[in-house]
Amino acid sequence: MSLQRSPVLRPGSSASPTARRPPTSRWRSSVIFAVSLATVVWLVAQLAAGLLMVVSTWPVAGFPMFSETRSTVFERRLAVRTRSGNEVAVRPADFGLDELQLLNYQRAIVHDAGMVRHEPAERLGMLAAVWSQAHPEDPAVSMTMTHVEYREGPGSRPSSPKVFRWTAP
């Protein structure tokens, strides 16, 4: 069952594959030409996105998922201290996000392998502000992110944790 196996017939033609093709209308030719041109554009864009491994151009995007050689195993904990002194664990649902989305926000603060990106405290502060908006009765006065890495793979001894902290001015 395939495209090629079927005899090529034009729409509306008689059953015989040897039947003479009816003349194609000018409108139809223009449509085919336009679709053909659009196909070229899409194909070039898809190839470029695929070769450059860009995903922000979705749905014409590359497919770099799980392509890194070494995937670092790590653990991240996010917590806030509220005005009343409570220590509360922060969850993705507090922001209306899923786990990966919040993780990717945290990756802008510290890379999976532990490299610190710019302005970690400011970024944590912005996160704390959003958290506080959802908890106006007891807002955050500080937020802490702890990053622990397992360099030898899952189950191995953790590296010394990196702790990032934002405190309300």
Next chain:
Amino acid sequence: MNPIRRWQAFWFPAVPVRRLAAFRVVMASYALVDIWLVSGFISRYSRVDDLFYRPVVLLRPLPRLGPELTTIVHVVLVVTLALALVGLFTRAALWIAAPLYLWWWATFYSFGAVHHGRITVVAALFVLAVAPARGAYSLDSLRAARRERRRGAVSVIDARDELAGWALRVMMVVVAAAYMLAAYSKLTRSGVGWITGDALAGAMVRKGTPAGLLLVSHDWAIHTMAALTLLLEATAWAMFLRGRIRDSYVACAVLFHAGTLVVLNINFLGLILAYLAFYDLEVGVDRLGAWFGRRLTTQPQPRDVRLP
């Protein structure tokens, strides 16, 4: 044959319109279930703080929609996909549904995590909107047939169309490209060493499924799975070969995705359904119809009753 003719012959083979129509039924069904029952949660993202909104390129020129407009988009999507499924005002419905479905998922992917499972569905809705997807298995085709009967015209039962062939060809290329570009990424970033690297193990730990956590401590299992993954992705061109090679490849790919669902909790059902673009669906529909016909017309046989 000159290159332009060769290009046209590859992209525009005249195939039965019924084949594309059957493909429409499958993809519109999936999209409808996806929007109605699976992805309704995306409407909540209209309330997520701007801090997390990093729009994909496509959405950058557009404003973010509020909760009310997002709900309207959701309702319009459900209605238009239902119309596309039954084939009523099919083209108009698809032209509305395709960009809205694209917008719907692009919005979700604009919060820092892009997934690839819906690319084939987006592509399918767009090519179905362009091609004559309403030509069969649709209320539109029934209405057209009735009109033609009234006029005394004879309708073509097995009409063929180059745009129907184009639509299916695009889907084939999208499916094959998805795998081959994934293999390209792995080979470019990590080389063949990806197989013995711990990328897959790391993903399993992050996803934390019971099956993944069970497998992750067995290096040989992880390396075998990684090797098979790379082999499957790099040989996706085999889907363009007919017969048993294609059937075997598709069977392996379906098993592979069942595995990714169990081990990594990644659902690629939209991609699996797009494999149907490689097959003569109208033949399958005919066989299914004949089977149902036989079931309906077979009279129940009186059973022999044995008395003790």
